[in-house]
Amino acid sequence: MQIASIDTIVLRVPFTVGGVSAAGVWGGAGLQAADSLLLRVTTDDGIVGWGESFGFIGIPMVKAALDELLAPACLGMDATQPEALGLDLQRRFHVFGRGGAMMYGLSALDIALWDICGKAAGLPLYRLLGGTRREQLPAYASLIRYADREAIAANTQRAIADGYRSVKLHEVDLAVIRAARAAAGPDIEITLDVNCPWSLAEAIDMARALAPLSLRWLEEPLWPPENYAGLAALRRQCGIAVAAGENASTLMDFHQMLGAGAVDVIQPSPAKMGGISALRKVFALAEAHNTQVMIHTFYDGPGLLASIHATAALGDARAMIEWRYFDMEARVLGDAVVPRDGMIRVPDGPGLGIDPDPEVIRRYQVG
Incomplete structure:
Protein backbone atom coordinates (compact mmCIF):
# COMPACT_ATOMS: atom_id res chain seq x y z
CA MET A 1 0.00 0.00 0.00
CA GLN A 2 1.86 3.06 -1.28
CA ILE A 3 1.39 6.78 -0.69
CA ALA A 4 -0.13 8.21 -3.86
CA SER A 5 -0.79 11.83 -2.87
CA ILE A 6 -0.44 14.24 0.04
CA ASP A 7 -2.45 17.46 0.33
CA THR A 8 -2.14 20.28 2.85
CA ILE A 9 -5.37 22.05 3.78
CA VAL A 10 -5.45 25.30 5.75
CA LEU A 11 -8.66 26.23 7.54
CA ARG A 12 -9.63 29.50 9.19
CA VAL A 13 -12.71 29.16 11.38
CA PRO A 14 -14.12 32.16 13.29
CA PHE A 15 -14.83 31.77 16.99
CA THR A 16 -15.84 33.70 20.07
CA VAL A 17 -14.55 33.17 23.60
CA GLY A 18 -17.10 34.83 25.83
CA GLY A 19 -15.31 38.15 25.72
CA VAL A 20 -12.14 39.62 24.22
CA SER A 21 -9.00 37.50 24.29
CA ALA A 22 -5.70 38.96 25.42
CA ALA A 23 -2.45 38.50 23.51
CA GLY A 24 -0.73 35.15 23.98
CA VAL A 25 1.88 32.92 22.42
CA TRP A 26 -0.73 31.80 19.86
CA GLY A 27 -1.38 35.31 18.49
CA GLY A 28 -2.31 38.92 19.18
CA ALA A 29 -5.07 40.38 21.31
CA GLY A 30 -8.64 40.06 20.11
CA LEU A 31 -8.04 36.81 18.25
CA GLN A 32 -11.25 35.96 16.39
CA ALA A 33 -10.37 32.96 14.21
CA ALA A 34 -8.54 29.66 14.67
CA ASP A 35 -6.22 28.59 11.86
CA SER A 36 -5.50 24.89 11.52
CA LEU A 37 -3.47 22.77 9.11
CA LEU A 38 -4.86 19.42 8.05
CA LEU A 39 -2.99 16.80 6.05
CA ARG A 40 -4.75 14.39 3.69
CA VAL A 41 -2.76 11.30 2.65
CA THR A 42 -4.23 9.03 -0.02
CA THR A 43 -2.91 5.57 -0.85
CA ASP A 44 -2.75 3.92 -4.26
CA ASP A 45 -5.78 1.78 -3.34
CA GLY A 46 -7.86 4.75 -2.23
CA ILE A 47 -7.58 4.75 1.58
CA VAL A 48 -7.46 8.30 2.96
CA GLY A 49 -5.74 9.16 6.22
CA TRP A 50 -5.99 12.48 8.02
CA GLY A 51 -3.38 14.28 10.11
CA GLU A 52 -3.08 17.64 11.80
CA SER A 53 -0.22 19.96 12.66
CA PHE A 54 -0.15 22.47 15.47
CA GLY A 55 -1.45 25.64 13.86
CA PHE A 56 -2.14 29.31 14.51
CA ILE A 57 0.38 31.81 13.11
CA GLY A 58 3.03 29.16 12.41
CA ILE A 59 1.03 27.43 9.66
CA PRO A 60 2.80 28.96 6.61
CA MET A 61 6.14 27.56 7.77
CA VAL A 62 4.74 24.09 8.40
CA LYS A 63 2.88 24.06 5.10
CA ALA A 64 6.09 24.94 3.26
CA ALA A 65 8.00 22.16 5.03
CA LEU A 66 5.34 19.65 4.02
CA ASP A 67 4.79 20.85 0.47
CA GLU A 68 8.42 21.43 -0.47
CA LEU A 69 10.34 18.75 1.48
CA LEU A 70 8.36 16.07 3.27
CA ALA A 71 5.47 15.29 0.92
CA PRO A 72 7.60 14.83 -2.24
CA ALA A 73 9.89 12.47 -0.32
CA CYS A 74 6.93 10.30 0.73
CA LEU A 75 5.32 9.59 -2.64
CA GLY A 76 5.54 5.91 -3.48
CA MET A 77 6.56 4.95 0.07
CA ASP A 78 4.83 2.26 2.17
CA ALA A 79 1.87 3.87 3.94
CA THR A 80 1.68 1.08 6.53
CA GLN A 81 5.08 1.84 8.13
CA PRO A 82 4.60 5.20 9.88
CA GLU A 83 7.39 4.82 12.41
CA ALA A 84 10.01 3.63 9.91
CA LEU A 85 9.09 6.31 7.38
CA GLY A 86 9.13 9.04 10.01
CA LEU A 87 12.57 8.01 11.24
CA ASP A 88 13.89 7.93 7.68
CA LEU A 89 12.56 11.45 7.04
CA GLN A 90 14.04 12.76 10.29
CA ARG A 91 17.47 11.46 9.35
CA ARG A 92 17.18 12.74 5.81
CA PHE A 93 16.11 16.26 6.75
CA HIS A 94 17.60 16.76 10.23
CA VAL A 95 19.82 19.61 9.03
CA PHE A 96 16.67 21.70 8.60
CA GLY A 97 15.71 21.34 12.26
CA ARG A 98 14.68 18.80 14.88
CA GLY A 99 11.75 20.87 16.08
CA GLY A 100 9.37 23.56 14.89
CA ALA A 101 7.98 23.41 11.36
CA MET A 102 9.77 20.23 10.31
CA MET A 103 8.67 18.22 13.32
CA TYR A 104 5.16 19.65 13.18
CA GLY A 105 4.89 18.47 9.57
CA LEU A 106 6.26 15.03 10.44
CA SER A 107 3.71 14.83 13.26
CA ALA A 108 0.78 15.47 10.91
CA LEU A 109 2.14 12.84 8.51
CA ASP A 110 2.52 10.23 11.26
CA ILE A 111 -1.03 10.75 12.52
CA ALA A 112 -2.39 10.38 8.98
CA LEU A 113 -0.46 7.15 8.40
CA TRP A 114 -1.74 5.66 11.66
CA ASP A 115 -5.24 6.58 10.51
CA ILE A 116 -4.56 4.64 7.30
CA CYS A 117 -3.25 1.64 9.25
CA GLY A 118 -6.39 1.55 11.38
CA LYS A 119 -8.67 1.85 8.37
CA ALA A 120 -6.77 -0.85 6.50
CA ALA A 121 -7.13 -3.18 9.51
CA GLY A 122 -10.74 -2.19 10.14
CA LEU A 123 -9.86 -1.27 13.74
CA PRO A 124 -10.01 1.91 15.81
CA LEU A 125 -6.62 3.36 16.66
CA TYR A 126 -6.95 2.58 20.36
Whole structure:
Protein backbone atom coordinates (compact mmCIF):
# COMPACT_ATOMS: atom_id res chain seq x y z
CA MET A 1 0.00 0.00 0.00
CA GLN A 2 1.86 3.06 -1.28
CA ILE A 3 1.39 6.78 -0.69
CA ALA A 4 -0.13 8.21 -3.86
CA SER A 5 -0.79 11.83 -2.87
CA ILE A 6 -0.44 14.24 0.04
CA ASP A 7 -2.45 17.46 0.33
CA THR A 8 -2.14 20.28 2.85
CA ILE A 9 -5.37 22.05 3.78
CA VAL A 10 -5.45 25.30 5.75
CA LEU A 11 -8.66 26.23 7.54
CA ARG A 12 -9.63 29.50 9.19
CA VAL A 13 -12.71 29.16 11.38
CA PRO A 14 -14.12 32.16 13.29
CA PHE A 15 -14.83 31.77 16.99
CA THR A 16 -15.84 33.70 20.07
CA VAL A 17 -14.55 33.17 23.60
CA GLY A 18 -17.10 34.83 25.83
CA GLY A 19 -15.31 38.15 25.72
CA VAL A 20 -12.14 39.62 24.22
CA SER A 21 -9.00 37.50 24.29
CA ALA A 22 -5.70 38.96 25.42
CA ALA A 23 -2.45 38.50 23.51
CA GLY A 24 -0.73 35.15 23.98
CA VAL A 25 1.88 32.92 22.42
CA TRP A 26 -0.73 31.80 19.86
CA GLY A 27 -1.38 35.31 18.49
CA GLY A 28 -2.31 38.92 19.18
CA ALA A 29 -5.07 40.38 21.31
CA GLY A 30 -8.64 40.06 20.11
CA LEU A 31 -8.04 36.81 18.25
CA GLN A 32 -11.25 35.96 16.39
CA ALA A 33 -10.37 32.96 14.21
CA ALA A 34 -8.54 29.66 14.67
CA ASP A 35 -6.22 28.59 11.86
CA SER A 36 -5.50 24.89 11.52
CA LEU A 37 -3.47 22.77 9.11
CA LEU A 38 -4.86 19.42 8.05
CA LEU A 39 -2.99 16.80 6.05
CA ARG A 40 -4.75 14.39 3.69
CA VAL A 41 -2.76 11.30 2.65
CA THR A 42 -4.23 9.03 -0.02
CA THR A 43 -2.91 5.57 -0.85
CA ASP A 44 -2.75 3.92 -4.26
CA ASP A 45 -5.78 1.78 -3.34
CA GLY A 46 -7.86 4.75 -2.23
CA ILE A 47 -7.58 4.75 1.58
CA VAL A 48 -7.46 8.30 2.96
CA GLY A 49 -5.74 9.16 6.22
CA TRP A 50 -5.99 12.48 8.02
CA GLY A 51 -3.38 14.28 10.11
CA GLU A 52 -3.08 17.64 11.80
CA SER A 53 -0.22 19.96 12.66
CA PHE A 54 -0.15 22.47 15.47
CA GLY A 55 -1.45 25.64 13.86
CA PHE A 56 -2.14 29.31 14.51
CA ILE A 57 0.38 31.81 13.11
CA GLY A 58 3.03 29.16 12.41
CA ILE A 59 1.03 27.43 9.66
CA PRO A 60 2.80 28.96 6.61
CA MET A 61 6.14 27.56 7.77
CA VAL A 62 4.74 24.09 8.40
CA LYS A 63 2.88 24.06 5.10
CA ALA A 64 6.09 24.94 3.26
CA ALA A 65 8.00 22.16 5.03
CA LEU A 66 5.34 19.65 4.02
CA ASP A 67 4.79 20.85 0.47
CA GLU A 68 8.42 21.43 -0.47
CA LEU A 69 10.34 18.75 1.48
CA LEU A 70 8.36 16.07 3.27
CA ALA A 71 5.47 15.29 0.92
CA PRO A 72 7.60 14.83 -2.24
CA ALA A 73 9.89 12.47 -0.32
CA CYS A 74 6.93 10.30 0.73
CA LEU A 75 5.32 9.59 -2.64
CA GLY A 76 5.54 5.91 -3.48
CA MET A 77 6.56 4.95 0.07
CA ASP A 78 4.83 2.26 2.17
CA ALA A 79 1.87 3.87 3.94
CA THR A 80 1.68 1.08 6.53
CA GLN A 81 5.08 1.84 8.13
CA PRO A 82 4.60 5.20 9.88
CA GLU A 83 7.39 4.82 12.41
CA ALA A 84 10.01 3.63 9.91
CA LEU A 85 9.09 6.31 7.38
CA GLY A 86 9.13 9.04 10.01
CA LEU A 87 12.57 8.01 11.24
CA ASP A 88 13.89 7.93 7.68
CA LEU A 89 12.56 11.45 7.04
CA GLN A 90 14.04 12.76 10.29
CA ARG A 91 17.47 11.46 9.35
CA ARG A 92 17.18 12.74 5.81
CA PHE A 93 16.11 16.26 6.75
CA HIS A 94 17.60 16.76 10.23
CA VAL A 95 19.82 19.61 9.03
CA PHE A 96 16.67 21.70 8.60
CA GLY A 97 15.71 21.34 12.26
CA ARG A 98 14.68 18.80 14.88
CA GLY A 99 11.75 20.87 16.08
CA GLY A 100 9.37 23.56 14.89
CA ALA A 101 7.98 23.41 11.36
CA MET A 102 9.77 20.23 10.31
CA MET A 103 8.67 18.22 13.32
CA TYR A 104 5.16 19.65 13.18
CA GLY A 105 4.89 18.47 9.57
CA LEU A 106 6.26 15.03 10.44
CA SER A 107 3.71 14.83 13.26
CA ALA A 108 0.78 15.47 10.91
CA LEU A 109 2.14 12.84 8.51
CA ASP A 110 2.52 10.23 11.26
CA ILE A 111 -1.03 10.75 12.52
CA ALA A 112 -2.39 10.38 8.98
CA LEU A 113 -0.46 7.15 8.40
CA TRP A 114 -1.74 5.66 11.66
CA ASP A 115 -5.24 6.58 10.51
CA ILE A 116 -4.56 4.64 7.30
CA CYS A 117 -3.25 1.64 9.25
CA GLY A 118 -6.39 1.55 11.38
CA LYS A 119 -8.67 1.85 8.37
CA ALA A 120 -6.77 -0.85 6.50
CA ALA A 121 -7.13 -3.18 9.51
CA GLY A 122 -10.74 -2.19 10.14
CA LEU A 123 -9.86 -1.27 13.74
CA PRO A 124 -10.01 1.91 15.81
CA LEU A 125 -6.62 3.36 16.66
CA TYR A 126 -6.95 2.58 20.36
CA ARG A 127 -7.11 -1.11 19.43
CA LEU A 128 -3.80 -0.83 17.54
CA LEU A 129 -2.31 0.75 20.68
CA GLY A 130 -3.43 -2.04 23.00
CA GLY A 131 -7.15 -1.54 23.54
CA THR A 132 -9.26 0.22 26.14
CA ARG A 133 -12.13 -0.46 28.50
CA ARG A 134 -13.24 3.17 28.48
CA GLU A 135 -15.95 4.48 26.18
CA GLN A 136 -15.44 8.08 27.31
CA LEU A 137 -12.79 10.18 29.04
CA PRO A 138 -12.96 13.22 31.33
CA ALA A 139 -12.22 16.51 29.59
CA TYR A 140 -11.09 19.81 31.00
CA ALA A 141 -12.00 23.23 29.61
CA SER A 142 -8.87 25.01 28.37
CA LEU A 143 -9.62 28.74 28.35
CA ILE A 144 -7.86 31.40 26.33
CA ARG A 145 -6.06 34.23 28.13
CA TYR A 146 -8.38 37.10 29.07
CA ALA A 147 -6.17 39.17 31.41
CA ASP A 148 -9.40 40.50 32.92
CA ARG A 149 -10.94 39.53 36.25
CA GLU A 150 -14.57 39.83 35.21
CA ALA A 151 -14.05 37.93 31.95
CA ILE A 152 -12.14 35.07 33.58
CA ALA A 153 -14.74 34.74 36.34
CA ALA A 154 -17.61 34.69 33.85
CA ASN A 155 -15.99 32.13 31.58
CA THR A 156 -14.88 29.90 34.44
CA GLN A 157 -18.47 29.81 35.64
CA ARG A 158 -19.68 29.20 32.07
CA ALA A 159 -17.40 26.16 31.75
CA ILE A 160 -18.63 24.80 35.07
CA ALA A 161 -22.23 25.28 33.95
CA ASP A 162 -21.37 23.24 30.84
CA GLY A 163 -20.40 20.33 33.07
CA TYR A 164 -16.61 20.65 33.36
CA ARG A 165 -15.10 19.82 36.74
CA SER A 166 -11.61 20.92 35.71
CA VAL A 167 -10.61 24.23 34.11
CA LYS A 168 -7.26 25.36 32.69
CA LEU A 169 -6.28 29.02 32.83
CA HIS A 170 -3.66 30.74 30.66
CA GLU A 171 -3.33 33.78 32.90
CA VAL A 172 -0.18 35.33 34.40
CA ASP A 173 -1.71 38.05 36.60
CA LEU A 174 -2.29 36.97 40.19
CA ALA A 175 -5.43 39.04 40.60
CA VAL A 176 -6.99 37.42 37.53
CA ILE A 177 -6.05 33.92 38.69
CA ARG A 178 -7.51 34.61 42.13
CA ALA A 179 -10.72 35.81 40.48
CA ALA A 180 -11.02 32.51 38.63
CA ARG A 181 -10.56 30.51 41.83
CA ALA A 182 -13.14 32.63 43.62
CA ALA A 183 -15.60 32.10 40.78
CA ALA A 184 -14.96 28.36 40.67
CA GLY A 185 -15.18 27.74 44.39
CA PRO A 186 -13.13 25.13 46.25
CA ASP A 187 -14.46 21.99 44.55
CA ILE A 188 -13.51 22.71 40.92
CA GLU A 189 -10.04 21.71 39.83
CA ILE A 190 -7.92 24.50 38.32
CA THR A 191 -4.70 24.12 36.37
CA LEU A 192 -2.54 27.01 35.21
CA ASP A 193 -0.52 27.24 31.98
CA VAL A 194 1.61 30.40 31.89
CA ASN A 195 3.54 29.66 28.63
CA CYS A 196 7.15 30.02 29.79
CA PRO A 197 7.37 33.61 31.11
CA TRP A 198 9.59 33.54 34.22
CA SER A 199 13.12 33.07 35.48
CA LEU A 200 13.60 30.47 38.22
CA ALA A 201 13.62 33.13 40.94
CA GLU A 202 10.45 34.74 39.56
CA ALA A 203 8.75 31.36 39.28
CA ILE A 204 9.57 30.48 42.90
CA ASP A 205 8.06 33.77 44.08
CA MET A 206 4.94 33.24 41.94
CA ALA A 207 4.53 29.65 43.10
CA ARG A 208 4.54 30.81 46.73
CA ALA A 209 1.86 33.37 45.93
CA LEU A 210 -0.19 30.75 44.06
CA ALA A 211 0.02 28.13 46.82
CA PRO A 212 -3.27 29.11 48.57
CA LEU A 213 -5.19 28.62 45.29
CA SER A 214 -4.84 24.81 45.32
CA LEU A 215 -3.79 24.37 41.69
CA ARG A 216 -3.58 20.82 40.37
CA TRP A 217 -0.48 21.83 38.39
CA LEU A 218 1.59 24.82 37.28
CA GLU A 219 2.43 24.44 33.59
CA GLU A 220 5.48 25.70 31.72
CA PRO A 221 6.56 28.30 34.28
CA LEU A 222 10.18 28.82 33.10
CA TRP A 223 11.97 30.50 30.26
CA PRO A 224 13.51 28.85 28.35
CA PRO A 225 11.26 25.78 28.29
CA GLU A 226 14.25 23.43 27.94
CA ASN A 227 15.67 24.55 31.30
CA TYR A 228 15.02 21.13 32.81
CA ALA A 229 17.41 21.64 35.72
CA GLY A 230 15.54 24.83 36.59
CA LEU A 231 12.19 23.02 36.43
CA ALA A 232 13.56 20.34 38.75
CA ALA A 233 14.74 23.02 41.20
CA LEU A 234 11.34 24.72 41.08
CA ARG A 235 9.59 21.40 41.60
CA ARG A 236 11.61 20.79 44.76
CA GLN A 237 10.70 24.17 46.22
CA CYS A 238 7.29 25.29 45.02
CA GLY A 239 4.82 22.82 46.57
CA ILE A 240 2.72 22.73 43.38
CA ALA A 241 2.93 19.93 40.83
CA VAL A 242 4.97 21.07 37.80
CA ALA A 243 3.85 20.23 34.26
CA ALA A 244 5.67 20.72 30.96
CA GLY A 245 6.40 19.07 27.63
CA GLU A 246 4.32 20.69 24.90
CA ASN A 247 7.46 22.41 23.57
CA ALA A 248 9.59 19.25 23.61
CA SER A 249 10.24 18.02 20.08
CA THR A 250 12.01 14.67 20.24
CA LEU A 251 12.16 11.55 22.34
CA MET A 252 15.57 12.69 23.60
CA ASP A 253 13.96 15.88 24.95
CA PHE A 254 11.47 13.83 26.95
CA HIS A 255 14.21 11.46 28.11
CA GLN A 256 16.25 14.39 29.42
CA MET A 257 13.27 16.07 31.04
CA LEU A 258 12.22 12.93 32.87
CA GLY A 259 15.81 12.04 33.76
CA ALA A 260 16.26 15.46 35.37
CA GLY A 261 13.19 14.94 37.56
CA ALA A 262 11.80 18.13 36.04
CA VAL A 263 8.06 17.41 36.09
CA ASP A 264 5.23 15.73 37.93
CA VAL A 265 3.09 15.77 34.76
CA ILE A 266 4.53 15.41 31.26
CA GLN A 267 2.62 16.88 28.32
CA PRO A 268 3.62 15.63 24.86
CA SER A 269 1.81 17.29 21.99
CA PRO A 270 1.21 14.73 19.21
CA ALA A 271 0.77 17.42 16.53
CA LYS A 272 4.20 18.86 17.44
CA MET A 273 6.54 16.05 18.59
CA GLY A 274 6.30 13.24 16.07
CA GLY A 275 2.71 12.01 16.18
CA ILE A 276 1.49 8.71 17.56
CA SER A 277 4.73 6.82 16.91
CA ALA A 278 6.63 9.10 19.29
CA LEU A 279 3.71 9.59 21.68
CA ARG A 280 3.45 5.92 22.62
CA LYS A 281 7.17 5.90 23.48
CA VAL A 282 6.72 8.90 25.78
CA PHE A 283 4.03 6.97 27.65
CA ALA A 284 6.52 4.14 28.20
CA LEU A 285 9.26 6.53 29.33
CA ALA A 286 6.88 8.28 31.72
CA GLU A 287 5.77 5.00 33.24
CA ALA A 288 9.40 4.08 33.91
CA HIS A 289 9.82 7.44 35.72
CA ASN A 290 6.52 7.24 37.66
CA THR A 291 5.28 10.37 35.90
CA GLN A 292 1.75 11.02 34.69
CA VAL A 293 1.10 11.79 31.01
CA MET A 294 -1.45 14.50 30.25
CA ILE A 295 -1.41 15.08 26.49
CA HIS A 296 -1.36 18.66 25.23
CA THR A 297 -4.25 19.08 22.79
CA PHE A 298 -4.88 22.72 21.93
CA TYR A 299 -6.42 21.77 18.56
CA ASP A 300 -9.66 20.14 17.49
CA GLY A 301 -9.10 17.92 14.42
CA PRO A 302 -7.18 14.67 13.81
CA GLY A 303 -4.60 15.75 16.42
CA LEU A 304 -7.34 15.79 19.04
CA LEU A 305 -8.51 12.35 17.93
CA ALA A 306 -4.95 10.99 18.18
CA SER A 307 -4.81 12.28 21.75
CA ILE A 308 -8.12 10.68 22.66
CA HIS A 309 -7.14 7.27 21.30
CA ALA A 310 -3.70 7.34 22.93
CA THR A 311 -5.13 8.43 26.29
CA ALA A 312 -7.83 5.76 26.14
CA ALA A 313 -5.28 3.02 25.40
CA LEU A 314 -2.24 4.17 27.36
CA GLY A 315 -3.30 6.76 29.94
CA ASP A 316 -3.93 6.17 33.62
CA ALA A 317 -7.21 6.58 35.47
CA ARG A 318 -6.63 10.30 36.17
CA ALA A 319 -5.73 11.27 32.60
CA MET A 320 -7.91 13.93 30.99
CA ILE A 321 -8.39 15.37 27.50
CA GLU A 322 -7.71 19.06 26.97
CA TRP A 323 -10.70 20.68 25.24
CA ARG A 324 -10.09 24.04 23.60
CA TYR A 325 -12.97 26.00 25.12
CA PHE A 326 -13.83 28.19 22.15
CA ASP A 327 -17.27 28.80 20.64
CA MET A 328 -16.39 27.75 17.10
CA GLU A 329 -18.54 28.85 14.18
CA ALA A 330 -18.01 25.31 12.83
CA ARG A 331 -16.04 22.28 13.99
CA VAL A 332 -13.88 20.25 11.65
CA LEU A 333 -15.14 17.03 13.27
CA GLY A 334 -18.72 18.22 13.65
CA ASP A 335 -20.33 17.50 17.01
CA ALA A 336 -19.07 13.93 17.26
CA VAL A 337 -16.58 14.49 20.07
CA VAL A 338 -17.89 17.65 21.73
CA PRO A 339 -17.77 16.93 25.50
CA ARG A 340 -21.06 16.30 27.26
CA ASP A 341 -21.14 16.95 31.01
CA GLY A 342 -17.36 17.15 31.00
CA MET A 343 -16.86 13.79 29.25
CA ILE A 344 -15.60 13.13 25.72
CA ARG A 345 -16.44 10.03 23.70
CA VAL A 346 -13.74 7.69 22.40
CA PRO A 347 -14.51 7.13 18.68
CA ASP A 348 -14.87 3.46 17.74
CA GLY A 349 -14.73 3.66 13.95
CA PRO A 350 -11.67 2.43 12.00
CA GLY A 351 -8.50 4.49 12.33
CA LEU A 352 -9.07 7.81 14.05
CA GLY A 353 -12.78 7.04 13.86
CA ILE A 354 -13.98 10.34 12.40
CA ASP A 355 -12.99 12.11 9.19
CA PRO A 356 -13.06 15.91 8.86
CA ASP A 357 -16.37 17.26 7.63
CA PRO A 358 -15.99 17.98 3.88
CA GLU A 359 -18.51 20.80 4.08
CA VAL A 360 -16.48 22.54 6.79
CA ILE A 361 -13.38 22.18 4.60
CA ARG A 362 -15.25 23.60 1.61
CA ARG A 363 -16.52 26.61 3.56
CA TYR A 364 -13.42 27.49 5.57
CA GLN A 365 -10.42 26.44 3.47
CA VAL A 366 -8.00 29.31 2.85
CA GLY A 367 -5.03 27.50 1.32
